[in-house]
Amino acid sequence: MALWYIDALDARAGIGLATYRDADLHTYTIDLGKPAVFIGPPFFQGESVASRAIGFAATRGSFQLGLFLDDEEIAFATLQGVCEFIRRVYISSGGGDTDSGISPAPVVPNPEPGGGEFPSPLQGEYSIARGVLKFVSFMSEDIASISQLKHSKSGTKQLNRREGTYKVSLLETLGPFTDVDAFARLRKCHPGRRDDPALPEPSERSWDLDEINDEIGANADPIGVVKFPASQS
Amino acid sequence: MPAPKSWRDKTEALLSEINDNSVKSYRKADAELVSLAMAGFGPDSSTKKVPQSGMRVVCNISSAHIAAVLTGESRGDPKPYKNRYDLASPSNEPQTLGALVPTPQSLREKIDSVIARLASTSDGKEFYYAAIELNGSGIRYFGDLCMVVKPEETDANTLVLFKNSYDLSRSPIREEIFVNGSMDIEKAIETAKELQGIWPEDVIDMAACKILDGANPTERRITTGTVSAGVLFDEDYLEVIRLKSFGASSLEEIRLSSQDVAVEGRVADRLRSGPAPSYAELQWRHRRRGAERISARMNVATRVVATAGRIR
Numbered sequence: 001m002a003l004w005y006i007d008a009l010d011a012r013a014g015i016g017l018a019t020y021r022d023a024d025l026h027t028y029t030i031d032l033g034k035p036a037v038f039i040g041p042p043f044f045q046g047e048s049v050a051s052r053a054i055g056f057a058a059t060r061g062s063f064q065l066g067l068f069l070d071d072e073e074i075a076f077a078t079l080q081g082v083c084e085f086i087r088r089v090y091i092s093s094g095g096g097d098t099d100s101g102i103s104p105a106p107v108v109p110n111p112e113p114g115g116g117e118f119p120s121p122l123q124g125e126y127s128i129a130r131g132v133l134k135f136v137s138f139m140s141e142d143i144a145s146i147s148q149l150k151h152s153k154s155g156t157k158q159l160n161r162r163e164g165t166y167k168v169s170l171l172e173t174l175g176p177f178t179d180v181d182a183f184a185r186l187r188k189c190h191p192g193r194r195d196d197p198a199l200p201e202p203s204e205r206s207w208d209l210d211e212i213n214d215e216i217g218a219n220a221d222p223i224g225v226v227k228f229p230a231s232q233s
Numbered sequence: 234m235p236a237p238k239s240w241r242d243k244t245e246a247l248l249s250e251i252n253d254n255s256v257k258s259y260r261k262a263d264a265e266l267v268s269l270a271m272a273g274f275g276p277d278s279s280t281k282k283v284p285q286s287g288m289r290v291v292c293n294i295s296s297a298h299i300a301a302v303l304t305g306e307s308r309g310d311p312k313p314y315k316n317r318y319d320l321a322s323p324s325n326e327p328q329t330l331g332a333l334v335p336t337p338q339s340l341r342e343k344i345d346s347v348i349a350r351l352a353s354t355s356d357g358k359e360f361y362y363a364a365i366e367l368n369g370s371g372i373r374y375f376g377d378l379c380m381v382v383k384p385e386e387t388d389a390n391t392l393v394l395f396k397n398s399y400d401l402s403r404s405p406i407r408e409e410i411f412v413n414g415s416m417d418i419e420k421a422i423e424t425a426k427e428l429q430g431i432w433p434e435d436v437i438d439m440a441a442c443k444i445l446d447g448a449n450p451t452e453r454r455i456t457t458g459t460v461s462a463g464v465l466f467d468e469d470y471l472e473v474i475r476l477k478s479f480g481a482s483s484l485e486e487i488r489l490s491s492q493d494v495a496v497e498g499r500v501a502d503r504l505r506s507g508p509a510p511s512y513a514e515l516q517w518r519h520r521r522r523g524a525e526r527i528s529a530r531m532n533v534a535t536r537v538v539a540t541a542g543r544i545r
Contacts, residue, residue, distance in 0.1 A: 011330045013295030013376065029414050030340050032403040038374050042496060042517040053399035054374050054468040059341065060317050060362050061375060062298055068332040091513050
């Protein structure tokens with residue numbers, strides 16, 4: 001049965017030449033005319049070569065001939081499997097592993113529907129300000145869902161942390177930050193900062209840090225952990 | 234008409250097959266250009282040789298192995314650049330991932346025996362295969378670094394083959410020398426003799442034959458870039474069978490392909506500004522940077538081949 005087999009492999013260099021064929025390296029009837037591919041770093045994508053001759057020529061240097069285990073050639077069902085094997089061998093020669101990168105990842109069949117790559121963010125969502133706002137919003141929601149204990153009538157929440165227990169009105173503290181207009185006003189208070197065009201225009205009213213602390217409730221909460229310094233003159 | 238014997242005769246035979254006299258005059262001029270370029274002269278001048286230009290013997294190797302080659306001499310290693318036999322472990326078995334091939338590698342042994350007869354040696358254990366290159370960066374399938382051997386470090390009369398010797402086992406030569414599925418060594422030797430030449434005398438005409446064989450019948454001159462690409466293109470090359478190893482002192486330079494350098498720069502750019510490159514990409518770049526460092530330390534220049542047409 002024709003499968004993918006490795007003709008030549010330099011494990012440390014992560015270079016291999018593979019062929020779609022029957023297992024034949026241990027026979028006397030090697031056919032060099034079978035379709036062959038070259039696989040190498042940094043992308044490990046199969047590239048067609050004219051014949052197996054280049055792979056056999058490579059075995060006169062640093063390449064080993066074939067890949068055997070228990071007297072049998074190791075077969076791969078797909079070309080992607082060979083590419084991934086060589087990639088892992090290459091990485092194991094250095095240590096560690098990770099995903100992503102600038103090259104497309106090997107196409108691995110996805111047995112579950114709805115999987116695949118994460119979509120790229122939409123064009124308008126690259127704004128740093130929007131990213132921060134999203135992060136704060138997610139964080140406040142997630143933390144609130146982890147551990148919330150009603151501590152007092154004022155609605156102050158107690159969060160368990162390794163270092164100790166704090167009484168923080170976090171939702172109230174961070175809540176206004178999820179308002180784009182408030183964040184834009186906050187930025188307006190820092191002289192020299194370039195306005196983010198992705199943000200809406202702030203209101204005409206002038207703000208200072210005391211006012212913002214008032215707005216986010218930091219001045220009202222005696223143990224609020226998020227409080228901006230005094231107003232700049 | 235008797236079969237041409239020398240490579241000069243073969244070049245002349247190729248030219249004589251052209252019927253159109255005008256086209257023939259262009260191809261004759263091209264053949265002269267190939268000779269001049271391979272010898273290291275300008276394309277239309279044979280009076281002044283350009284320093285460090287012309288045909289070279291090259292070996293490609295991965296950046297994963299280059300340090301061992303370049304530091305071999307300083308470690309007292311008599312064979313810094315190793316063939317498969319040199320790479321054998323103390324048990325005399327080559328280092329492999331997985332198990333060894335369970336039966337004798339008959340094809341390689343047979344081809345090595347054919348070449349050994351041409352090279353007047355006993356077997357293939359002393360063979361160090363290389364290729365002829367002009368301005369390019371070698372055969373990238375064997376490694377990303379192209380080691381350029383100094384011309385004087387290759388012995389005169391070194392065996393050169395018109396193609397990869399494994400092509401003896403590939404159609405259409407295969408049909409001529411295989412009998413009942415097995416290689417007839419004597420027939421193979423006779424066929425291989427038609428492909429042989431010697432360094433440096435025959436290489437210029439071998440290159441001319443290789444380039445003119447596929448040239449278009451037009452009244453347009455070829456360029457030095459065409460010559461460089463024609464001498465070694467992709468996996469099609471003139472094979473050199475050296476009978477001795479070499480180290481850093483024998484190298485003129487190490488060439489890097491511009492494609493690899495571009496990818497290397499892109500990995501670095503992604504490392505700086507994201508998305509983060511993969512570990513494999515970082516490891517590849519790390520080893521290439523290490524290769525350049527060790528090359529500098531061993532006084533071997535590295536050079537990026539921007540275009541195959543340039544002389545240096």
